[in-house]
Amino acid sequence: MPFARLASATTPTCHIGLGLAAVGRPGYINLGRDTDLPPDRTVTALSDRTHELLDAAYAQGVRYFDAARSYGRSEEFLADWLNARPDVDDIVVGSKWGYTYTAAWATDAEQHEVKDHSLQAYERQRAETDALLGDRLDLYQIHSVTPDSPALTDKDLHTRLAEAAAGGLTIGFSTSGPAQADAIRAALAVTVDGEPLFRTVQSTYNALDTSAAPALAEAHEAGLTVIVKEAMANGRLADPHAPDALKAVAAETGLGCDAVALALVLRQPWAGVVLSGAATVTQLASNLHAPVVDLDEDQLERLAALVEEPGAYWEQRGQLPWH
DSSP states (O other): OTTHHHHTOOSTTTTEEEEOTTTSSSOOSOTTHHHHSOSSOOHHHHHHHHHHHHHHHHHTTOOEEEOOTTSTTHHHHHHHHHHTOTTOOSOEEEEEESEEEOSTTOSSOSOSEEEOOSHHHHHHHHHHHHHHHGGGOOEEEEEEEOTTOGGGTOHHHHHHHHHHHHTTOEEEEEEOSTTHHHHHHHHHTOEETTEEOOOEEEEEOOSSOOTTHHHHHHHHHTTOEEEEEOTTGGGTTSTTTSOHHHHHHHHHHTSOHHHHHHHHHHTSTTOSEEEEOOSSHHHHHHHTTGGGOOOOHHHHHHHHTTOOOHHHHHHHHHTOOOO
16 A cells, blocks of 8 residues: 555654645636736746645655646646656655546636546546556546446446556545535445455545545545545635634644644544645645644634534535636
8 A cells, every 4th residue: 555655654744745736727716826826827837836846845744746637737747746756756646537627728717627437537537647647656536526426336447446456556536525425435335356446535624524524434444545635625724714713723823724724634533644735835834834733622612613514615615716
């Protein structure tokens, strides 16, 4: 299992990963992108920003890097960084298939990505990923599984994924939406020749939406590595957008709202890797203070009051504009 490399690491930040959703393409739904990224978001500018973040993350102990076919040119940017460092062999590289990027490097595209969980989509996107990342790829995940996803019932797809696993690739899935727990439990039941197919799960969990927690605990108990995405709720838990209660607790700790928000997730015993979605080196540095945040019971109770009903949380997420 590639994540054994993280288990044996000693740096306090080894269980924080860097996700490239925010910097692999010019448009995304994170708040604050108008100031986080340069006005001229050329391929070269975002490639340079991605490499700057990867350099800073690696230097500070981060060892998991997360891309996807639909994150614009994130795989390409990551591959270029890896190819320039052939001796770096202590990291875990993950990507995802199931969405196709369709925005053609525009921020105002009518549609930014198209979902397709078919076997044909897997084979096409696996070839595209292999052409870029090759044997540096450790983990390949189905992107945003929901309870009605055909990826949960397609036996031919399961067979092909099991073949990839037999070849040394770790197979996982990510989830989205208000029914994440149902999707996780359905995926845990998927087997090929009596063996569980999936070895990792990547789900949204944060101070505003904690609904996946029981299912993620079950996944952890079943032996899966749990990766947490959107721990910052697409910027809703960062300054200046953070709720007043989070700002107050952050002020008491002397650290940023982002560090406190990530610390809440790191506290969960089932959280194997928590993703930073930083778009600047300054944000990343602040994120990486999370392991030293110490929250008392009163602070935890105040933060627990921030939880929203899952349907309302995901409805608001769906209304976030692409910047």
